[in-house]
Amino acid sequence: QQQVKQSPQxxxxxxxxxxxxxxxxxxxxxxxxxxxxxxxxxxxxxLIAIRPDVSEKKEGRFTxxxxxxxxxxxxxxxxxxPGDSATYFxxxxxxxxxxxxxxxxxxxxxxxxx
Amino acid sequence: xxxxxxxxxxxITVTGKKLTVTCSQNMNHEYMSWYRQxxxxxxxxxxxxxxxxxxxxxxxxEGYKVSRKEKRNFPLILESPSPNQTSLYFCASSYGRRNxxxxxxxxxxxxxx
Numbered sequence: 001q002q003q004v005k006q007s008p009q010x011x012x013x014x015x016x017x018x019x020x021x022x023x024x025x026x027x028x029x030x031x032x033x034x035x036x037x038x039x040x041x042x043x044x045x046x047l048i049a050i051r052p053d054v055s056e057k058k059e060g061r062f063t064x065x066x067x068x069x070x071x072x073x074x075x076x077x078x079x080x081x082p083g084d085s086a087t088y089f090x091x092x093x094x095x096x097x098x099x100x101x102x103x104x105x106x107x108x109x110x111x112x113x114x
Numbered sequence: 115x116x117x118x119x120x121x122x123x124x125x126i127t128v129t130g131k132k133l134t135v136t137c138s139q140n141m142n143h144e145y146m147s148w149y150r151q152x153x154x155x156x157x158x159x160x161x162x163x164x165x166x167x168x169x170x171x172x173x174x175x176e177g178y179k180v181s182r183k184e185k186r187n188f189p190l191i192l193e194s195p196s197p198n199q200t201s202l203y204f205c206a207s208s209y210g211r212r213n214x215x216x217x218x219x220x221x222x223x224x225x226x227x
Contacts, residue, residue, distance in 0.1 A: 006156075009154070034215075041220075041221075042220060042221070043118070043204050043206075043219050043220050044157070044204070044218050045218065046215045046216070089156060101147070101159055101162060101172065102159070102216060104149075104156045104158075105156055106154060106155060106156035107156045107157075
């Protein structure tokens with residue numbers, strides 16, 4: 001119930017291509033879905049986030065697509081660049097009790113080849 | 115500059131020798147938490163604190179202690195470290211538990227031999 005399942009574990013994309021990372025959840029009490037980006041030797045940093053009242057959110061080259069009925073959400077990186085090479089974590093946060101904490105997926109290591 | 119500061123960044127210790135990893139934030143955040151990051155397992159929460167003197171267990175609290183005596187500081191204590199606590203540790207803070215953004219420290223890489 002508390003898990004967030006993330007795939008793929010690793011992803012190699014050519015420069016200019018589209019990177020897609022998927023996440024799925026079970027707990028319908030989750031109401032906030034952020035994506036974090038982590039570069040080697042650094043802590044994770046918030047990249048983009050969405051709430052379940054919208055189906056899509058776009059910030060520059062990064063887009064979250066959200067499917068409430070399927071309990072899935074995904075990160076799309078358009079025109080992927082070598083500088084996007086990092087580990088990406090999806091997460092979910094619920095409402096009340098221990099569900100107020102962020103639950104993270106296991107991460108996707110993205111490599112963008114020049 | 116708004117930041118979460120962890121110390122030390124790297125630590126090698128021996129089994130059973132008590133250690134403390136410090137965490138301090140300068141954003142007046144109420145909510146702080148500790149995570150460990152292991153390959154293939156992602157980020158797992160160890161403990162969290164919703165305010166001074168208010169702490170609670172996360173998903174993997176065994177072998178760890180925390181305290182929150184001041185709002186800005188949230189140290190992680192390993193009373194008797196074991197090799198299975200070798201990991202990369204992150205402290206994070208946010209204005210409130212349900213605030214939109216968690217700010218992470220740079221991480222502490224701990225090796226227990």
